[in-house]
Amino acid sequence: MTQIASIVYKPQGQRDPEDAYLRVDTDEAVLVAGYGIENDAKGGHPKRNLNVMSYETLTNLRSQGFYTEPGQMGEQLVIHRLDVDNLPPGTRVQLGSSAVIEVVEQRRGCARFSHIQGKSLDLVDGKMGVMAVVISSGPIRVGDPVRVLKPETHV
Numbered sequence: 001m002t003q004i005a006s007i008v009y010k011p012q013g014q015r016d017p018e019d020a021y022l023r024v025d026t027d028e029a030v031l032v033a034g035y036g037i038e039n040d041a042k043g044g045h046p047k048r049n050l051n052v053m054s055y056e057t058l059t060n061l062r063s064q065g066f067y068t069e070p071g072q073m074g075e076q077l078v079i080h081r082l083d084v085d086n087l088p089p090g091t092r093v094q095l096g097s098s099a100v101i102e103v104v105e106q107r108r109g110c111a112r113f114s115h116i117q118g119k120s121l122d123l124v125d126g127k128m129g130v131m132a133v134v135i136s137s138g139p140i141r142v143g144d145p146v147r148v149l150k151p152e153t154h155v
Helices: 055-063 111-117
Strands: 003-009 024-026 028-032 050-054 077-080 092-095 099-106 130-136 138-141 146-148
Touching: 003 028, 003 138, 050 055, 050 099, 055 077, 099 138
Parallel strands: 050 077
Antiparallel strands: 003 024, 003 077, 028 138, 050 130, 092 099, 092 146, 099 130
C-alpha cells in the first residue's frame, strides 16, 4: 500500500548545526494550504511548501553511503511505494483523508546539502524527489494512505 513513511519538520526559531539538518521526526502533523507543515520553519515559501521523497529512493541512496535518517536529506515527507522522483509538475497527491499537495518541480540539491552529505550533487541528480505546495489543508499521520489524484479535465 502506498503510504506516508516519515514526517519531519524544522522547529521555529532553531538554527541548523553546521554539519546536519535540524529536523524533528513526528508521527503526525497538520498540512496548511499555501504554507506546508504547521509550525515548520521551512514552510511558507510560495513555490515549495514541502520537500517530498520516496522511501525506495532513500533506501537506494543509503546503500550508496548517504545519510538518510529522517530529514537528513532535507526532505519533510517520505512516501512508501510511490515513485516521487518521476511525478510531473501539476500532479496532485492526496495524503490521508483530506490533505492534498501539488507537485511544483523536481527538487535539486544545494551546496549545503553537498557539504552535509560529503558527496557531489551529481550523485543525486533526479533522485531528490519533488517540491510541492499544499492545496488542501488536513491532518496527516505516518501510515496514512497516499494516492495520486487523476487530473481534472476542463471542457
